[in-house]
Amino acid sequence: MGAEGRDLFNVNCSACHGEDGKGSEAGPPLIHDIYNPGHHADVAFYLAVANGVRQHHWPYGSMPPLPDVPKGQVKKIVKYVRETQQANGINFKKHSM
Numbered sequence: 001m002g003a004e005g006r007d008l009f010n011v012n013c014s015a016c017h018g019e020d021g022k023g024s025e026a027g028p029p030l031i032h033d034i035y036n037p038g039h040h041a042d043v044a045f046y047l048a049v050a051n052g053v054r055q056h057h058w059p060y061g062s063m064p065p066l067p068d069v070p071k072g073q074v075k076k077i078v079k080y081v082r083e084t085q086q087a088n089g090i091n092f093k094k095h096s097m
Helices: 001-012 042-053 071-087
Strands: none
Touching: 001 071, 042 071
16 A cells, blocks of 8 residues: 555544544544445545535534645545555445435
């Protein structure tokens, strides 16, 4: 897995999303089936970082925007999250409501 993406995740995301994206008391796990690429495409991560996210799936409150994290770093973070998801058996599943 990309060490640079992991390091960027640890600096920018792990305070809320936990070590290795497994969640914490402050934020939801990203290594969870709800974030599989068929339900939350990569663009959702870019939008979350740029604009923040209103609380919807979890009881943690809204995520603020992270304007100091440039797109190039977000790309590496998303790659790391997707690799970690796959390593934990989370793969694309078509979203249906």
